[in-house]
Amino acid sequence: METLPNDKRFLGVIRTLSDRVANQIAAGEVVERPASVIKELVENSLDAGCGSVTVSFRNGGKSLIEIVDDGDGMSRHDALLAFDRHATSKIESVDDLKSVSTLGFRGEALPSIASVSRFRLTTCKPGSSTGVEVVMEGGKLKEAKDAPPIHGTCATVRDLFFNTPARRKFLRSESVESAHAQEAVTRQALSRPDVAFKLIKDGKTLIDAPSGAGDDAFKNRVSALFGRGSIDELAKIEHKSAGMLVDGFISRPGVNRASREAQYVFINGRFVRDRIIYSAILDGYRSLMPKGRHPLVFLRLTIPPERVDVNVSPTKTEVRFVDGRSVRSLVSGGIFRALNMVEGGGDSNNSFAQADVPLKADTWEKPVTQTLSRSFAEPLASYAEPAAIEQTPLGKGEPTDNADAPQQTLSHFDSAISGNFMPVGQVFKSFLVLEDGDRMLILDQHTAHERVLYERFTLKYREGNADAQELLFPVEIELSGRDAGFLKKSLNDFKKLGFYLEEFGSDTFILRAVPLLLGEGDHKSVILDILDGVARLEGGFSFDVIAENAINIMACRGAVKAGDVLNKEEIESLVVQLKKCALPYTCPHGRPVTLTIDKDDLLKGFLRK
Known part of the structure; x- marks a missing residue:
């Protein structure tokens, strides 16, 4: 040597x-x-x-x-x-x-x-x-x-x-x-x-x-950690396939969150984060889950140890599967079967599958004027001029960064639409068609109304006088210890948004009033989504950061949806209010509000010019 x-x-x-x-x-x-x-x-x-x-x-x-x-x-x-x-x-x-x-x-x-x-x-x-x-x-x-x-x-x-x-x-x-x-x-x-x-x-x-045993042990543990009311929102799942087992609880149709914070997946008792499983969860819900929303899941997977590699990272939260396809099939198939056993689940024609935001079935067919009477059909005299919104840190619209999106002409409505615009009608119960001089405008009714509500909510919050309507039946909300602790310190800030809450026990609150512009809907889920956003924040932050996320949620929930029928007066009212917005180009999430097609382009398309 x-x-x-x-x-x-x-x-x-x-x-x-x-x-x-x-x-x-x-x-x-x-x-x-x-x-x-x-x-x-x-x-x-x-x-x-x-x-x-x-x-x-x-x-x-x-x-x-x-x-x-x-x-x-x-x-x-x-x-x-x-x-x-x-x-x-x-x-x-x-x-x-x-x-x-x-x-x-x-x-x-x-x-x-x-x-x-x-x-x-x-x-x-x-x-x-x-x-x-x-x-x-x-x-x-x-x-x-x-x-x-x-x-x-x-x-x-x-x-x-x-x-x-x-x-x-x-x-x-x-x-x-x-x-x-x-x-x-x-x-x-x-x-x-x-x-x-x-x-x-x-x-x-x-x-x-406390420790538990038997079939109800996991159910009782979920209840102990997330509140007794959480179980009412969940459906039991148990499915075997290819020598593997998935069991636990998943959220019922219409119950969802803005993030994956309430998704807990365990493999052989180990908490994991895995893209295959996350994808399988969404696949299992299929059309029952609105885009951008996530179900609540408490899943336990039992897989033979030799078929899963846990020696991937020092934190041991990442895994690799010998057969990822069979694991995906286990999870998605189990969820789909469990949802089909829930009343109203598995029906691709139900309201949850069609709505951008879930609505209760008994409100789906209500006339649109009832829903809109307090939002975009209200008098315009109290609405702010654009400058009042431009000076606030909230309400900064940004264009979409989707490179694959079709090229579109985005017009500022103060100059793009004259006072003589003429509503032509509504197509697909989702888009509004306007004739204005030598051009045709196509508006997405949901994103347009969402922008209007966003700027109204923003102004009300900045002025500290959000109008609220008292609920006929107050809503009880049970929270985790973390969320309850934050909410207790922020009750006055939530009042500025129009939510009137009061403590009703250690981790329970009563919601007595909601923002007037929010209208009808699942007000409890709005509060939960706002708190989900708080959980994702890091470091010190002011309530304005939380308020901006809350206003995004409220504007989306309060806006008309794809599928809502609008009459001529409602179309005119929405367009007039959109013209008053400081940033009418996009919705708060960056999606475009309008497409513009010139008359000359139509003539060329039909070989008439």
Whole structure:
């Protein structure tokens, strides 16, 4: 074997990193934020066979995280060895990676967390009279000593990222990190309804979910985490195919959200995010789900471990399937069958399949004048001039960036439409045709009315005097702890939008009034969609950011839909109001409002010129 020379002139630049440096590099992948620490440590507790786990944290998890479980503890030898990189009790050989059945298996979590925190581990092997306490600081062993015996393990993490200030600097606000921490525990609690979970934030209990058994255990866990009323919006799913099983709950037709925040998918007890499954979910709903909307799902997939690879990323939330097509068929087929068993589901001709926004079947055929009487058929005297909207940070329309969209002439209506425009009629119950001099205009009635309502809502919000109508029957809304906490602090801000809510218990609210321009519809889902948008925000933000999203939602819900029949007077009223808009080119989402066709183009098309 060739020996390397000692002369420095011949020394290379490649060197082996120390364990401490390697652990901090691994921590960059495994430990993204306090919620990542909670996830990894709770997974260890579940793999240890615990029957209950308590998670406590302070200051969003930045200063303290503590996980206490009653699972099988460790001996002194194992407790020390657990802080070595790639030391694990879960696997032994390469073959074991082909059929991983535990949540953890990489042996990276403990050393990675310990390398960027002050870590204390107290544990005791079952039947032992003496426990052990191991103290690590920045990846270095500070102390290992005997401790009183306990039943299980207690892991305490303090001062996360204390030795990596750049990482600590990029943590979000306490409220944002707390929300992520709560979400991490929610996912784990959903995955194991047979285990009792408790979450304590700054001394206050946010989650207290007892363990359950039997067929109703998962149902009861969903109810405990999301409120008893959530079950009423869900349908049971259970379907077997190709040696696999999918079961759980999915939202009934007409119940949906603006994002995937309420989609929880587990494979063999592991929370995952997978494009194949997300696509299969939408495919299962087919025409029952409006474009841009997402159903609520709580799905558990049981797949033979050898048919799914979980060793894809350090966070272990990504997976690869041996046969992705069969998994897609399992999920989409199961959802489609479950919906067909729900009253009103599976009918491609029902109102949910045809409407842009779901409506109750008993309101679908109501005359359009009843729906519009308070929105675009109201007097114009109180409507703002364009300048009043242009000066606000809300209401900035942007053109669509769809490169495949047909080329269109977008006209500003102050100059494009004269005072002598003539409504020709309505086509496909969706588009309005106008004749104006030597041109023909085709308006999308939904996007046009959406723009009108958007600017009206914006002005009302800025003036702080949104008109509201009291509900004849107040609506009860039960929320998660995270959403309830935010809403309690924002009741006055919601009043500026026209929503009058009051507390009705710890996580329950009563909706007594809604914006006048919003009209009829599912007002509860509007509130839920607004709160979904809040959950996706990162860092500090003003309520104006939330208000803009809320106004988008309200304008879309309150506008006339494709399929609504408009008479001549309503068409004229809508066009006149659109002319008064500051930005009438597009709807708030960027879709064009109008197409313009010149008379000369028509003549050329018919070879008359």
